[in-house]
Amino acid sequence: xxxxxxxxxxxxxxxxxxxxxMMSVMRTAGRLARRxxxxxxxxxxxxxxxxxxxxxxxxxxxxxxxxxxxxxASFPELVASHALLTGAASLIAIAMGVAAALFATRPAGxxxxxxxxxxxxLAQTFPPVAVLALAVPSLGYGALPTAFALVLYGVLPVMGxxxxxxxxxxxxxxxxxxxxxxxxxxxxxxxxxxxxxxxxLAGVRTSVTIGIGTATIGSTVGALxxxxxxxxxxxxxxxxxxLQGTVLVALFAVTVDLAIGEAQRALxxxxx
Amino acid sequence: MRRPAGREPAPARRAGxxxxxxxxxxxxxALVALLLGGFVVVAPNRLLSGTxxxxxxxAGPGGAASLLAILGVIALLAARPALRFQRxxxxxxxxxxxxxxxALAGMTASEQAAAAGRLTRVSLGAGFWTLFVAxxxxxxxxxxxxxxxxxxxxxxxxxxxxxxxxxxxxxxxQLSLAREYAVRQQAYxxxxxxxxxxxxxxxxxALVAGGAIGxxxxxxxxxxxxxxxxxxxxxxxxSLALFALLIGPLTVLTGLFPALRSLGxxxxxxxxxxxxxxxxxxxxxxxxxxxxxxxxPNTVVEAALGMGMTRGQIVRHTLIPLALPTLLxxxxxxxxxxxxxAVLAALIGAGGLGTFxxxxxxxxAADLVLLGALSAIALALIADTALRGLTLFLLRRxxx
Numbered sequence: 001x002x003x004x005x006x007x008x009x010x011x012x013x014x015x016x017x018x019x020x021x022m023m024s025v026m027r028t029a030g031r032l033a034r035r036x037x038x039x040x041x042x043x044x045x046x047x048x049x050x051x052x053x054x055x056x057x058x059x060x061x062x063x064x065x066x067x068x069x070x071x072x073a074s075f076p077e078l079v080a081s082h083a084l085l086t087g088a089a090s091l092i093a094i095a096m097g098v099a100a101a102l103f104a105t106r107p108a109g110x111x112x113x114x115x116x117x118x119x120x121x122l123a124q125t126f127p128p129v130a131v132l133a134l135a136v137p138s139l140g141y142g143a144l145p146t147a148f149a150l151v152l153y154g155v156l157p158v159m160g161x162x163x164x165x166x167x168x169x170x171x172x173x174x175x176x177x178x179x180x181x182x183x184x185x186x187x188x189x190x191x192x193x194x195x196x197x198x199x200x201l202a203g204v205r206t207s208v209t210i211g212i213g214t215a216t217i218g219s220t221v222g223a224l225x226x227x228x229x230x231x232x233x234x235x236x237x238x239x240x241x242x243l244q245g246t247v248l249v250a251l252f253a254v255t256v257d258l259a260i261g262e263a264q265r266a267l268x269x270x271x272x
Numbered sequence: 273m274r275r276p277a278g279r280e281p282a283p284a285r286r287a288g289x290x291x292x293x294x295x296x297x298x299x300x301x302a303l304v305a306l307l308l309g310g311f312v313v314v315a316p317n318r319l320l321s322g323t324x325x326x327x328x329x330x331a332g333p334g335g336a337a338s339l340l341a342i343l344g345v346i347a348l349l350a351a352r353p354a355l356r357f358q359r360x361x362x363x364x365x366x367x368x369x370x371x372x373x374x375a376l377a378g379m380t381a382s383e384q385a386a387a388a389g390r391l392t393r394v395s396l397g398a399g400f401w402t403l404f405v406a407x408x409x410x411x412x413x414x415x416x417x418x419x420x421x422x423x424x425x426x427x428x429x430x431x432x433x434x435x436x437x438x439x440x441x442x443x444x445x446q447l448s449l450a451r452e453y454a455v456r457q458q459a460y461x462x463x464x465x466x467x468x469x470x471x472x473x474x475x476x477x478a479l480v481a482g483g484a485i486g487x488x489x490x491x492x493x494x495x496x497x498x499x500x501x502x503x504x505x506x507x508x509x510x511s512l513a514l515f516a517l518l519i520g521p522l523t524v525l526t527g528l529f530p531a532l533r534s535l536g537x538x539x540x541x542x543x544x545x546x547x548x549x550x551x552x553x554x555x556x557x558x559x560x561x562x563x564x565x566x567x568x569p570n571t572v573v574e575a576a577l578g579m580g581m582t583r584g585q586i587v588r589h590t591l592i593p594l595a596l597p598t599l600l601x602x603x604x605x606x607x608x609x610x611x612x613x614a615v616l617a618a619l620i621g622a623g624g625l626g627t628f629x630x631x632x633x634x635x636x637a638a639d640l641v642l643l644g645a646l647s648a649i650a651l652a653l654i655a656d657t658a659l660r661g662l663t664l665f666l667l668r669r670x671x672x
Contacts, residue, residue: 061520115294118416122409125652127612130645133629137638138398213510217616221633230516234619243520246513257508 037258044251051075051244058240068240070229075248082225082252085218086211089147093154093211094204100155101162101200102188113163120156128153128214136221146218146225153214154207161203165196198267205260212253226252294413295350295362298406299343305402306339312380312400315393318448318637324397331376339376339403342369346410363414363427370407371434373400374444381446395448395639421664428657448639449646460628464647466542467624470614473546475607478553485554486561496562503555511613514551515620518544545614545622552613553606560602564595597667604659611652615644625651 032038047054055069062068073081103109104116128149135145169192177187219227226249233241310324311331327336346365349358381394396404411431415424444450453460485503489496509517523539526532568591576590592599618626628644631637 111293115413118413119409122412125608125612125649125656127615127645127648127652129612129615129626129629130648133633133641133645136633136641209508213512216510216512220619220630227510227512230512231619234516239520239523242516246517249513250509250517253508253510253513254505257504 035258035262037255037262040251040258041255044248044255047248047251048075048079051248055240055244058243061243062240066238066240070232070241070244072228072232073224075244078224078226078228078245079248079252081223082212082215082227082249085143085147085223085225086150086208086215089150089215090154090204090208090211093151093207094158096151097155097158097203097207098162098200100159101166104159104163105166113167116159117163120160123152124156129217129220132214132217132221141222143218143223145221146215146223149218150211150214154211157203157206157210158200159203161199161206162196165199165203166192168199169195198264201260201264201267205257205264208260209253209257212249212256216249225249292350292353292358292362295346295410298409298413299346299350302403302406303340303343305406306399309399309402310397312377313395313397314384314388315395315448317391318393318639319635322393322395324399325380327399330380335376335379339369339372342372357423359414359418360423360426363411363418364430366407366410366414367427367431367434370404370411370431371438373403373407374435375438378438378444378447381448382443385446393448393451393639394446395642424664425661449642452637452639452643456628460643460647463623463625463627466622467611467614467617467626467648467651470542470545470549470617470622470624471607471610473542474549474553474610474614477546477550478557478606478610479603481550482554482557483561486558486565489558489562490565500555500559500562503558506551507555511548511552511616512619515545515548515616518547519620540621542617542622545617545620545624549610549613549617553610556606556609557602560598560606561595564598564602565591567598568594597663600659600663600666604656604663607659608652608656611655612648615648 052069052074058068059066100116104113131152132145132149135148139145139148173191173195174187177191182191215223215225216227216230219225219231226245229241229245230249233239233243233245306327311327311329313322313324315322327339331339342365346362346369349355349362349365352358355361377394377396377400384392384394411427415428418424438444445454485499489499506514519539522544526539572590572594573586576586581589614624615626615629617624618630625644625648629641629648632640632642632644
């Protein structure tokens, strides 16, 4: 952060010319290019859109006669479906997790904090595949049981992190806020949430990572995700599909993880 | 850190708050589910979907009344927090509820099979499962909140014993789940053993390698950052992808060095599964070891040095005992995680309980899926409970 200020200040305070603006843009671009999220994301996007063109040339890696191009869906479609499923489920999970954490840290719900904690720990011992499979008889095959498992597993890290974050706000800060006349809602929104944000965001990061992984397994119950080529490749003895699916889903997960990591860095650091 | 504020004092004993809300809530939910959902589902054969039978139709007035009576007892007990052994009694009542519900379902299955022939399948319905899970939650809640160690263990052990006796008595043999088991008894035992082997080997790998990495990170704090960042990337990769990712390189490797195959190294099968499980366990183990050791105050280590302890003695007598709670927690969380992940091993030809889940999903045979999934869940719960018990036993004396 400090370095950014150092580089940009002289330019914006001095007499501005087109060349200077150009240099600043280039410097920003150079700084961006050094962040892993940019190049991992670039490789991910290039492979997503280039896989269909690249796949026919990968024959030398696999036994002769292996089908190389995955035809059930195109890779951009798979990525979009995977992202939509994970994104929608994560939004629901984050909303539910934050709501539960808020409830458990307010005076009315504080008695239930330990219970929620305990339920979360209990639910986390259930294997994701088992929960996915158990959801099938009642929800059918496809995206629905996957979304159910995604929300269930996504809530827990957000709830845990939200509770940890909100209860880590020092009592002195809360008293100071009350003393300066904040309403309970105002105190929550302008004092507690910003202070809890770094821990909460770490929980969101875990939750989304777990979500991407669970969505991948969701293709065993018929959801269309990047896990589909892996599962089809494993059951059809086609290493080419397995490789394409694995590489893309791994890059996808790492890109999203790094992107949330960037958001964490962008938050103001809490003095300790 | 994770301990939310307001957890320390027992709020239930406060004046005015004379209700234990959670047991009340859970038993009310179980009651609603029992009245709305089917207790068992009767299907003409293994693959067709069946018609639900309510608790009243399935278990008759006597059975229904006794289940409802137990729910009532739990509600009454929950309303009396001052009662001695209240938690233990709630736990025992919850265990009775679970055992009785299962016994009633088993009896219904036997009656239906006798009346409608061998092909009829009686599986457990939504009402039963809600009741059973409610019993499990009540049991876990009572064990968690009871402070006395014998009081924690008694309801759990009694329930396990009751369930075991019920299964051994053969009264459940006509349930669809039991019949799926009966036709593949030997295969079930083999895959269960295989599941335990995979988990155990993966855990051993993770403990050795992860422990070494954690120790290294503790000794050389400057290297800790990059090491954990690298391990974090492994953890970020979806588990299915990690299992499948190893197939390619290992196939190429064994293609180049065929001698490796005689060592059991292959692209598919147990070897890549164990490797993937070990890789997944690396980060939690390394982070746990690092956190546990780092939490030991420097002054303690310096005092030990000052007393003339050797390095080995410091590790044995100060570092490990003081880091023990964190280390045991790490062991428990890693083991539970690996038991769940080992289900995926079936997809790369390594066997384990996942075999039944994926077979069942392929055949749309819900009870075969259930057989695999419930076994995996039971295994994870038993491992979790056993290690919690071990932790309590090893940390008998208060630490500070």
